[in-house]
Amino acid sequence: MTEQQNRVDKFKRSPCPVACTLDIIGDKWTLLVVRDLFAGKKTYSEFQHSPEKIPTNILADRLKRLVKNGIIVKEPYQSHPVRYQYLLTAKGRELGLVLKAMLQWGEKHIPGSKALMHPVQDKREELKS
Amino acid sequence: MTEQQNRVDKFKRSPCPVACTLDIIGDKWTLLVVRDLFAGKKTYSEFQHSPEKIPTNILADRLKRLVKNGIIVKEPYQSHPVRYQYLLTAKGRELGLVLKAMLQWGEKHIPGSKALMHPVQDKREELKS
DNA sequence: AGCAGTTAATTGCAAATTGCAAGTAACTGC
DNA sequence: GCAGTTACTTGCAATTTGCAATTAACTGCT
Numbered sequence: 001m002t003e004q005q006n007r008v009d010k011f012k013r014s015p016c017p018v019a020c021t022l023d024i025i026g027d028k029w030t031l032l033v034v035r036d037l038f039a040g041k042k043t044y045s046e047f048q049h050s051p052e053k054i055p056t057n058i059l060a061d062r063l064k065r066l067v068k069n070g071i072i073v074k075e076p077y078q079s080h081p082v083r084y085q086y087l088l089t090a091k092g093r094e095l096g097l098v099l100k101a102m103l104q105w106g107e108k109h110i111p112g113s114k115a116l117m118h119p120v121q122d123k124r125e126e127l128k129s
Numbered sequence: 130m131t132e133q134q135n136r137v138d139k140f141k142r143s144p145c146p147v148a149c150t151l152d153i154i155g156d157k158w159t160l161l162v163v164r165d166l167f168a169g170k171k172t173y174s175e176f177q178h179s180p181e182k183i184p185t186n187i188l189a190d191r192l193k194r195l196v197k198n199g200i201i202v203k204e205p206y207q208s209h210p211v212r213y214q215y216l217l218t219a220k221g222r223e224l225g226l227v228l229k230a231m232l233q234w235g236e237k238h239i240p241g242s243k244a245l246m247h248p249v250q251d252k253r254e255e256l257k258s
Numbered sequence: 259a260g261c262a263g264t265t266a267a268t269t270g271c272a273a274a275t276t277g278c279a280a281g282t283a284a285c286t287g288c
Numbered sequence: 289g290c291a292g293t294t295a296c297t298t299g300c301a302a303t304t305t306g307c308a309a310t311t312a313a314c315t316g317c318t
Contacts, residue, residue, distance in 0.1 A: 014180040017235025017242040018164050018228060028155040028276095035147050044295050051143040055277050060296060070238075081285040083294065091238050097230040099147060105227060106146025109199075109220050113146040157305095173266050184306050189267060210314040212265065 024069050025095070029054055030062050031102070034088070034095050037072065042085040071095065153198050154224070158183055159191050160231070163217070163224050166201065171214040200224065 012023045025031055032054065036047050047059055054062075063086060066072040071092035077085045106113050141152045154160055161183065165176050176188055183191075192215060195201045200221035206214045235242050 011242070013182075015242050016161075016164070016180065017232050017239060017244050019161060019181055020239040020242045021231040021235040022157050022160060026155070026157040026160070028151050031151060031155070032145075032148060035145070045293080048295095051145065052148055053142075056296070057278090057298085058276070061275095081294070094234055094237070098227065098234060101226040101230045102150040103146050105223055106150040108223070110146060110149040113140070113144050113149045115146050174264075177266095185267070186269085186307090187305070190304095210265070212314095 029058055031099060033062055033066065034092065035099055037088050038096060038099065042087065158187055160228060162191055162195065163221065164228055166217050167225060167228060171216065
């Protein structure tokens with residue numbers, strides 16, 4: 001088996017980028033965690049307290065998968081009671097467009113739904129130290 | 130119970146448009162059917178023959194849900210052997226941006242994945258390099 | 259007329275995933 | 289020393305998924 005075949009084999013269902021993306025984020029919870037990260041949430045308990053009330057075992061699983069797929073990183077922000085924070089990587093931040101498209105579709109087509117805040121705000125000021 | 134409460138109650142998890150959108154399209158298969166519709170596929174068997182090989186009971190279920198949510202319509206395109214076609218509504222076509230965002234994210238971040246075709250092709254673009 | 263083939267499903271069942279409750283471990287603050 | 293917080297894990301029932309087989313209604317071939 002060649003390297004190319006190895007690469008092909010790792011596509012779970014097909015080489016279609018939509019299918020591959022869905023293999024990573026195609027479920028009811030993953031993008032809600034990403035949404036929370038865009039909203040500035042960082043810790044396990046912050047995610048747990050979001051209005052959708054994600055079950056704790058699902059949250060633990062999704063965080064693991066997001067780390068495995070390079071969308072977030074997990075790092076301790078304090079040792080003594082060791083506490084972890086989860087941060088979006090560049091790859092994860094680029095899911096902002098997916099989130100934004102869903103948010104806009106939802107706001108337009110699901111009457112009564114209302115965004116608490118928008119991800120990927122157009123802020124042109126990031127070069128400040 | 131007031132009308133407002135009725136409206137609130139119908140949100141499955143929260144009024145967040147991202148969560149509401151995920152309640153409709155947040156699974157591994159639904160958006161693949163929508164992708165196929167963007168690719169010009171219209172019939173049950175065309176969806177079945179896509180490379181991901183969606184199980185037939187899942188396909189039947191997802192088509193029902195897409196109809197129920199106003200994303201597609203089902204109509205006979207011939208009577209005698211009565212045959213059905215499924216067509217995107219305006220609401221469904223507006224999922225093109227979600228699909229496009231996923232496609233671009235996948236192409237960029239999943240090495241080897243390659244789009245067979247792009248939904249929502251922007252006719253006016255890509256003159257610069 | 260008989261039979262294979264196509265389309266659009268439904269049914270049955272095992273396996274996997276989800277959702278809920280409870281429990282755990284390490285620590286803090288009173 | 290005891291309640292509270294954080295970040296989980298475990299157990300288990302319920303739901304969903306995936307696969308195979310089957311069905312119903314027709315067409316086209318011989």
